[in-house]
Amino acid sequence: MNVLVINAGSSSLKYQLFNMDNEKILAKGLCDRIGLDGHLKHKPEANGKPVYDEDISLPTHAEAISAVIEKLTSDEYGVIESLSEINAVGHRVVQGGRKFSSSVLINDEVVAAIEDCVRLAPLHNPANLMGIRACQKNIPNVPQVAVFDTAFHNSMPQHAYTYPIPYKYFEENDIRRYGFHGTSHRYVSDIALDRLGLKSGSSKLITCHLGNGASLAAICDGKSIDTTMGVTPLEGVPMGTRSGSIDPSLVDIIASIEGTSLKDSMDVLNKKSGVLGIFGKSSDFRDIETAAGMDINTGFEKEGAPVDEKAKLALDVFAYQVAKFIGAYIVALGGLDALIFTAGIGENSPYVRRAVCKHLEGIGICLDENVNAVRASDYLDVTGKDSKSKVLVVPTNEELVIARDTIEIVK
Numbered sequence: 287m288n289v290l291v292i293n294a295g296s297s298s299l300k301y302q303l304f305n306m307d308n309e310k311i312l313a314k315g316l317c318d319r320i321g322l323d324g325h326l327k328h329k330p331e332a333n334g335k336p337v338y339d340e341d342i343s344l345p346t347h348a349e350a351i352s353a354v355i356e357k358l359t360s361d362e363y364g365v366i367e368s369l370s371e372i373n374a375v376g377h378r379v380v381q382g383g384r385k386f387s388s389s390v391l392i393n394d395e396v397v398a399a400i401e402d403c404v405r406l407a408p409l410h411n412p413a414n415l416m417g418i419r420a421c422q423k424n425i426p427n428v429p430q431v432a433v434f435d436t437a438f439h440n441s442m443p444q445h446a447y448t449y450p451i452p453y454k455y456f457e458e459n460d461i462r463r464y465g466f467h468g469t470s471h472r473y474v475s476d477i478a479l480d481r482l483g484l485k486s487g488s489s490k491l492i493t494c495h496l497g498n499g500a501s502l503a504a505i506c507d508g509k510s511i512d513t514t515m516g517v518t519p520l521e522g523v524p525m526g527t528r529s530g531s532i533d534p535s536l537v538d539i540i541a542s543i544e545g546t547s548l549k550d551s552m553d554v555l556n557k558k559s560g561v562l563g564i565f566g567k568s569s570d571f572r573d574i575e576t577a578a579g580m581d582i583n584t585g586f587e588k589e590g591a592p593v594d595e596k597a598k599l600a601l602d603v604f605a606y607q608v609a610k611f612i613g614a615y616i617v618a619l620g621g622l623d624a625l626i627f628t629a630g631i632g633e634n635s636p637y638v639r640r641a642v643c644k645h646l647e648g649i650g651i652c653l654d655e656n657v658n659a660v661r662a663s664d665y666l667d668v669t670g671k672d673s674k675s676k677v678l679v680v681p682t683n684e685e686l687v688i689a690r691d692t693i694e695i696v697k
């Protein structure tokens with residue numbers, strides 16, 4: 287069975303077509319600049335056919351999906367003969383609210399519930415809905431499944447998800463911590479439990495999904511009991527361009543300094559803050575580490591390299607905040623079996639893993655500096671000799687989780 291996985295953003299649409307008999311990717315790609323000038327990059331993975339990488343007109347998501355189907359089935363770039371070889375479509379949906387604690391088959395009622403969650407995720411759910419509607423139009427009569435970023439965190443206890451604000455906002459408006467990156471936290475924690483032989487017993491894990499967006503989760507016996515992102519993905523640790531948790535008064539203070547609206551302040555916190563805000567030149571950790579005088583391959587200082595003090599500070603703030611939440615989650619879990627790093631930075635930055643773990647030495651958690659400097663393309667155990675908890679690198683694969691959930695529901 288083939289499953290098409292769709293991750294629709296407001297002006298982009300990422301896709302991967304999986305053959306779920308062997309979980310191999312047949313093709314993947316990205317429609318970019320939808321509603322603007324339009325660009326499609328399509329990469330066949332299965333048969334050595336060439337990559338398509340061209341500007342094309344993509345006025346809406348519907349044209350994007352039809353361009354994807356055209357490429358998937360074309361003689362020159364295709365990996366399947368016809369549309370009938372797509373057996374199901376899985377969609378990433380960012381916010382599932384209180385209603386969804388697992389993935390679901392999409393029907394009118396589910397679409398209405400995703401629409402109802404737009405008030406909680408105005409930047410993300412409308413784009414996800416555009417992807418769903420475009421597939422309903424272009425790939426009719428094929429079952430579609432919604433996989434929610436929030437679902438895994440639905441197991442959080444009330445004391446973890448309740449904000450200390452007037453309770454009516456929860457009762458009347460569903461305002462609470464939801465958390466995101468749930469498919470990633472679920473996937474990497476599952477692999478870690480399996481590899482450590484902890485699947486059936488009691489277990490305490492902390493997963494650090496450190497990418498452009500970053501969040502941590504405390505996972506007890508396979509269930510999320512707390513996570514750093516909140517009602518939106520702005521809360522928690524500092525990120526590429528997002529501030530993470532700050533004094534909420536800053537929204538008002540920034541507006542008065544700039545003489546602008548509260549909405550403009552939110553833009554500053556979402557798009558101009560985080561490590562970009564401190565460093566000022568880039569939100570990409572490779573640039574920041576290089577500017578801070580680090581060798582990005584080993585995570586060690588490059589002898590004689592100049593050090594940009596703001597780059598160094600941005601990295602210090604990031605590592606400190608990640609470590610601080612790890613400490614908090616060890617309290618939440620009452621101990622720790624394993625600390626897991628994943629996503630772009632967690633998987634690829636020996637420097638960040640080392641900087642975070644330096645803060646944890648006082649509580650007996652450390653990594654092996656030499657193993658940590660090895661480039662991991664797969665599961666890597668970087669635990670230090672005397673560490674009380676395992677420290678692991680586990681590459682994430684959110685698309686595969688979506689494809690697996692889709693197959694399970696469709697079957």
Ligand code: AMP
Binds near residue numbers: 497498571575629631
């Ligand atoms: P993601 O959002 O998971 O794709 O992660 C993107 C982030 O991973 C960006 O900040 C990249 O700079 C970072 N990243 C990717 N490769 C490396 C690397 N070798 N060293 C440091 N950061 C990296």
